[in-house]
Amino acid sequence: xxxxxxxxxxxxxxxxxxxxxxxxxxxxxxxxxxxxxxxxxxxxxxxxxxxxxxxxxxxxxxxxxxxxxxxxxxxxxxxxxxxxxxxxxxxxxxxxxxxxxxxxxxxxxxxxxxxxxxxxxxxxxxxxxxxxxxxxxxxxxxxxxxxxxxxxxxxxxxxxxxxxxxxxxxxxxxxxxxxxxxxxx
Amino acid sequence: xxxxxxxxxxxxxxxxxxxxxxxxxxxxxxxxxxxxxxxxxxxxxxxxxxxxxxxxxxxxxxxxxxxxxxxxxxxxxxxxxxxxxxxxxxxxxxxxxxxxxxxxxxxxxxxxxxxxxxxxxxxxxxxxxxxxxxxxxxxxxxxxxxxxxxxxxxxxxxxxxxxxxxxxxxxxxxxxxxxxxxxxxxxxxxxxx
Numbered sequence: 001x002x003x004x005x006x007x008x009x010x011x012x013x014x015x016x017x018x019x020x021x022x023x024x025x026x027x028x029x030x031x032x033x034x035x036x037x038x039x040x041x042x043x044x045x046x047x048x049x050x051x052x053x054x055x056x057x058x059x060x061x062x063x064x065x066x067x068x069x070x071x072x073x074x075x076x077x078x079x080x081x082x083x084x085x086x087x088x089x090x091x092x093x094x095x096x097x098x099x100x101x102x103x104x105x106x107x108x109x110x111x112x113x114x115x116x117x118x119x120x121x122x123x124x125x126x127x128x129x130x131x132x133x134x135x136x137x138x139x140x141x142x143x144x145x146x147x148x149x150x151x152x153x154x155x156x157x158x159x160x161x162x163x164x165x166x167x168x169x170x171x172x173x174x175x176x177x178x179x180x181x182x183x184x185x
Numbered sequence: 186x187x188x189x190x191x192x193x194x195x196x197x198x199x200x201x202x203x204x205x206x207x208x209x210x211x212x213x214x215x216x217x218x219x220x221x222x223x224x225x226x227x228x229x230x231x232x233x234x235x236x237x238x239x240x241x242x243x244x245x246x247x248x249x250x251x252x253x254x255x256x257x258x259x260x261x262x263x264x265x266x267x268x269x270x271x272x273x274x275x276x277x278x279x280x281x282x283x284x285x286x287x288x289x290x291x292x293x294x295x296x297x298x299x300x301x302x303x304x305x306x307x308x309x310x311x312x313x314x315x316x317x318x319x320x321x322x323x324x325x326x327x328x329x330x331x332x333x334x335x336x337x338x339x340x341x342x343x344x345x346x347x348x349x350x351x352x353x354x355x356x357x358x359x360x361x362x363x364x365x366x367x368x369x370x371x372x373x374x375x376x377x378x
Contacts, residue, residue: 034268072358174269183358
């Protein structure tokens with residue numbers, strides 16, 4: 001029996017070495033509710049508006065608890081209701097940036113990154129004029145996940161929403177960011 | 186992948202070549218069902234697992250085992266409350282986890298009525314969570330089990346439990362799954378002379 005144990009201990013030790021430092025870790029869900037809606041309209045619309053939301057993930061307890069041991073982002077999802085206020089089709093987009101901008105052009109030209117596009121909405125009076133997007137819907141239209149992941153690591157960024165067309169008037173509301181992060185315990 | 190297959194084939198070769206002195210070589214073929222429980226993974230749920238394995242004696246108290254297993258991973262429902270709204274439930278799609286591995290078993294040399302064992306192993310795994318991109322993950326596992334003879338030390342009920350660890354994020358984190366299976370193993374007596 002003793003000779004068996006002589007073999008077993010080194011092998012079990014080797015197994016622990018194979019696992020590396022990642023053994024004491026987990027995948028944690030962070031859900032961050034946006035405090036405001038994002039209403040945005042083009043200059044052709046009377047009373048042009050351009051809203052954005054400041055995201056500080058440090059306000060979230062789960063993120064705050066694991067930020068120092070953050071190893072990676074396993075999945076990203078944005079849950080939201082999107083409404084078209086015009087009687088023409090619109091394709092919504094969501095962008096992020098580390099700075100606060102006050103125009104669509106500034107977001108697109110000065111370091112903003114598009115993370116969702118192709119958020120298709122029908123005319124305001126049609127059934128598809130207002131749509132709910134869940135995790136299953138946005139997974140297919142996520143763009144630039146690496147840039148989004150970088151922003152999540154920083155934990156402090158701005159989110160913008162607008163239409164892809166020259167003329168648009170859309171509102172992104174009830175927005176919740178759901179992340180699954182890999183982090184040390 | 187090639188290196189992994191080479192290891193597996195080497196184990197099989199050693200298993201079949203080493204006991205040349207014996208008249209027959211007992212090769213255990215097992216089908217199993219079980220339960221796969223992700224540990225500290227908020228994004229996937231527990232599920233049913235299934236698989237096949239082949240095990241044979243190597244030398245002394247060491248046995249080799251090749252395993253193919255698959256498991257379903259259940260959806261995870263998350264309740265979130267947008268500002269100014271009532272709570273809504275979002276479903277994070279589960280998926281599947283399949284793997285092919287080689288284990289080194291520590292057990293008594295000869296089949297017995299009650300045949301306990303411990304093991305360590307390596308595997309290559311495909312983690313496919315819902316609509317997200319699937320990943321190929323290296324895995325290491327350790328655990329133990331108990332094989333109980335049901336008929337003439339040829340047919341065994343095998344109960345096994347193990348921890349599968351799959352490093353992610355450049356080995357800085359890992360997915361861990363606790364897997365428990367119950368199977369039926371038949372020892373084929375392969376003539377050696």
